[in-house]
Amino acid sequence: MMTLFDVHMILAILGIACIGGLIGLDRTAAGQFMISEPIVSGPLTGWILGDIGAGIVIGTVLELIWVLDIPIGTFVPADSTFSAICATAIAALGSTGAAGPSTIGFCILLTTVMVPCTMMADTIVRKRNARLADVPCASLILVYAGITRAHLKGLFFFFLKSFILFLILVPAGILAVQGLHQLPGFIQRGMAFFVTMLPLLGMAIIASKLSTTVLDGFLLMGFSVAVVAGTLLQAPLILVFLLVLAVGWLLVRYRDQA
Amino acid sequence: MRDLIRVFWRSLLIQASWSFERMQSLGFSYAIEPVLKKLYPDPGEYESRMRLHLEYFNTQPYLASFILGATVRLEQDRAQGKNPVADIRNIKTSLMAPLGALGDSYFWGALRPFAAITATALLFTGWWWAPLFFLILFNFWHIRLRASVLFWGYVNSGDPVDLMDRYRFTKMAKLFKVLSLSLVGGIAAILPAWSTTFRPLVPLPGLFLAFAGMLLMLLFIVLLRKGGSPVKLMLGLVIVCLGLAFLGVV
Numbered sequence: 001m002m003t004l005f006d007v008h009m010i011l012a013i014l015g016i017a018c019i020g021g022l023i024g025l026d027r028t029a030a031g032q033f034m035i036s037e038p039i040v041s042g043p044l045t046g047w048i049l050g051d052i053g054a055g056i057v058i059g060t061v062l063e064l065i066w067v068l069d070i071p072i073g074t075f076v077p078a079d080s081t082f083s084a085i086c087a088t089a090i091a092a093l094g095s096t097g098a099a100g101p102s103t104i105g106f107c108i109l110l111t112t113v114m115v116p117c118t119m120m121a122d123t124i125v126r127k128r129n130a131r132l133a134d135v136p137c138a139s140l141i142l143v144y145a146g147i148t149r150a151h152l153k154g155l156f157f158f159f160l161k162s163f164i165l166f167l168i169l170v171p172a173g174i175l176a177v178q179g180l181h182q183l184p185g186f187i188q189r190g191m192a193f194f195v196t197m198l199p200l201l202g203m204a205i206i207a208s209k210l211s212t213t214v215l216d217g218f219l220l221m222g223f224s225v226a227v228v229a230g231t232l233l234q235a236p237l238i239l240v241f242l243l244v245l246a247v248g249w250l251l252v253r254y255r256d257q258a
Numbered sequence: 259m260r261d262l263i264r265v266f267w268r269s270l271l272i273q274a275s276w277s278f279e280r281m282q283s284l285g286f287s288y289a290i291e292p293v294l295k296k297l298y299p300d301p302g303e304y305e306s307r308m309r310l311h312l313e314y315f316n317t318q319p320y321l322a323s324f325i326l327g328a329t330v331r332l333e334q335d336r337a338q339g340k341n342p343v344a345d346i347r348n349i350k351t352s353l354m355a356p357l358g359a360l361g362d363s364y365f366w367g368a369l370r371p372f373a374a375i376t377a378t379a380l381l382f383t384g385w386w387w388a389p390l391f392f393l394i395l396f397n398f399w400h401i402r403l404r405a406s407v408l409f410w411g412y413v414n415s416g417d418p419v420d421l422m423d424r425y426r427f428t429k430m431a432k433l434f435k436v437l438s439l440s441l442v443g444g445i446a447a448i449l450p451a452w453s454t455t456f457r458p459l460v461p462l463p464g465l466f467l468a469f470a471g472m473l474l475m476l477l478f479i480v481l482l483r484k485g486g487s488p489v490k491l492m493l494g495l496v497i498v499c500l501g502l503a504f505l506g507v508v
Contacts, residue, residue, distance in 0.1 A: 029274045032319060034370070034396050039377055040389045056386065060378055065488050067374045070366040073316070074278055078489075112492050129277035133284045133312060147308070151288040154275025190503030194496050199378075200449055200471060201495060203442045204478030205488055206371055210435050210442075214479050218436050222443025227468050230448060237383045241444055248440030252433055 004178065005171065012049065012093055017166035019048065020085040024162035027081045028071070029155050038062035038084035045085045049092035054099040057195065058087045058108060064202025068209040076126065079118040082165060083111040089170050094177030102188040105195035106180050110173050118165060125161045129154050218248055264292045265330060266408050269323050281316035286326070293330050297337040307333065310347055317354040318361020320400060323408035325353050328416025335415075349416050356418065364427045368434035369399055375441045382448060446475050 023044070027036040034040065038059040046055020066080035087107040091099035099107070132150040180188070207219055222244045230240040272285035290311055298304040317325060328349060335341035377392035385391075407421065414420045422428075450467040481491060502508045 028276055029271070031270050032273070033400070034373075034393060037370075037374070037392070039374055039392050043389045052386075056381065056389075059389065060381055063374050064378060065492070067371050068367065069488075070362055072362055074281075109492070109496055112489055115489060126277050129275045130279040132275045132277070133280050147284065147287050147291050151271070151275045151284045154277075154284070155271070158274070186503040186506075187500060189508055190496070190500035193503060193508040194499040196452065197474075197495055197499065198492070199452060200446070200475050201478050201488075201491055203446055203449070204475045204482060205491075206375065207439060207442050207475070208479045208482040210371065210439050214476060214483065216439055218439040219443040219446075222440035222445075223447050223468075223472055224443075225440075226444035226447035227465065231465055231468055237448065238380075238385075240448075241379045241383070241441065244440050244444035245437055248437045249433070252436050 004174070009093060009174075013089075013167065013170050016045065016049065016085065016089045016093075016170060017163045020045070020082070020089075020166045021159040021163040023085065024079075024081050025155060025158055027079070029158040036081040038066065038080050041081050042084040042088050045088040046092060049089060051088070051092035051095070051098050054091040054104055054107075055084075055088045057101075057104050058091065059084050061108060061195070061198045061202060062087070062111075064199055065205055068206060076119055076122050078115045079122060082118045082162060083108075083115065086114065086166065086169055086173065087111040089166070090173035090177055093170070094174040101192035101195050103177060103180065103191075105191035105193075105198075106177060107173065108195065108198065109191070110176060114169055117169075121161050121165055125157050128157060218251070221247060221251065261293050261296065262327065262330060262408060262412060265289050265326055266323065266405060268292070269326055269404075269408065272322050273319050280312075280314055282319070282322065283312050283315040286315045286322065287311045289326055290329060290333070293333060297333055313347070315350060315354060317358040318365065320365055320404045321357040321361035321407060322354075323404050324357060324411035324421060325350055325416065327408040327411025328353070328414075331412045331415050353416060353418060360427050364431045365400065368431035368438075370396060372434040372438045375438045375445070379441050379445055382445060382452065443472075446472050449475075 020041075023036050023041050025031075025036075026033055035044075038061075040059070042057075042059020042062065043052055043055040046052040046058075049055075062080050062084045066078055066083075069077040069080070071077050087104075087110065090110065091103050091107040094107075095103050132153055180191075207216065210216075211219065225244045225247050226240050229235045229243050230237065235243070268289040268291070272282050272289055274288075275284045276282060277284075287308060291308075294304055294307050294311075298307055311329075329346060332341065332344045332346050332349065336344050336346070373392050373396040376395060377388040380388035380391055403425065407425070410421060410424065447468045450471040478491065486494075499508070
């Protein structure tokens with residue numbers, strides 16, 4: 001264990017906790033430019049830690065699964081930013097060289113199990129933030145700059161929440177990945193198969209939330225165009241997707257005019 | 259103009275102190291603070307206006323700019339005596355719920371999934387810059403709208419009908435959702451041949467595999483409709499995959 005957590009590893013975990021905390025601010029507290037979305041934060045973490053391939057796979061899969069988990073009212077959605085950064089960091093730091101599909105699948109599973117912990121931490125910070133407005137409310141004249149100070153304290157709490165979670169859960173995940181390598185071969189094969197099936201589940205989650213029917217007309221149209229153009233006519237994939245978008249757009253225009 | 263630009267920069271942090279009790283009230287007050295300080299040099303007057311803005315406030319963070327623009331205009335009119343009876347509290351509370359619903363449905367429910375699915379489709383073609391494309395596609399709409407609705411709210415003093423006419427949120431949201439669904443169908447056809455290397459798929463899966471992928475996706479949709487959550491389905495999928503690996507099928 002001592003050889004696993006050497007100075008380089010500790011520095012890498014500290015660095016990713018800082019960067020993850022900053023990226024996490026974009027999720028709710030600052031800007032919301034979507035840098036925190038898994039499809040961006042996963043590859044970014046992978047690039048920093050030298051395994052961009054793992055970051056892209058983890059980020060894309062988690063994006064598809066969580067993209068329609070919407071923060072409405074007081075509902076706190078699953079922290080997909082934390083999941084993407086944490087899973088990528090564990091995969092990159094827990095493997096020698098590029099992480100394989102079984103490690104990637106295992107890391108995604110680990111961070112999925114962590115979802116309730118991150119949601120609870122988010123809830124604690126949001127409850128704590130309610131006290132921030134008490135100071136300026138009590139005496140605005142005495143604390144003329146109190147609004148700015150109290151408000152920006154919220155940024156610090158959001159950062160601290162992510163920072164602490166990364167510091168605890170990334171090393172725990174790295175230890176768990178070491179354990180995975182000792183497990184029987186069928187578990188590794190199962191995990192590799194799991195990660196190849198996840199995009200399909202992600203697509204299903206998106207389709208089920210965007211449409212009220214199981215077999216939506218536009219879903220079927222997209223599938224049919226891709227099968228005809230891609231599988232039967234062997235058109236390049238980029239052309240297949242452009243064709244799907246064009247037909248979808250024409251159908252909407254036709255439906256609106258009709 | 260300079261005031262509005264300052265409000266815009268501050269509005270980017272409107273959710274920095276988001277809480278269950280007051281939600282964005284402190285963020286709203288923080289965004290409008292420089293304007294109030296300038297308009298009300300008397301501390302007593304400033305305090306009474308700030309207390310009003312510290313009341314409960316919550317809406318979609320991007321469209322909060324529209325309410326901020328309208329509030330700046332009404333506070334200016336009030337301070338200059340042009341509209342001393344403007345009911346700013348009523349305007350804020352009547353706008354925040356509908357704009358919240360509209361913004362959630364447009365930005366989170368339509369634009370973001372569309373940008374994410376388009377970027378995913380690009381990744382399947384082997385284009386590794388797709389995450390950057392996602393950022394550009396989303397923020398092209400987001401930043402433009404966020405800035406322009408602030409100024410539009412200022413110009414029309416918070417008229418929501420004008421806002422709807424100008425930006426056609428509902429029509430655009432519907433278009434993004436339909437295009438997203440079409441792309442999901444298209445990706446489902448090629449997904450069975452996907453590997454974790456994200457290399458361009460050559461050749462594409464045959465008819466049998468394409469239909470098998472689609473059927474499996476429909477099965478997931480049925481399970482989700484029957485009350486399955488993403489976490490439960492992921493855990494169930496792990497068990498199935500481990501079972502298949504144990505039996506030597508995969």
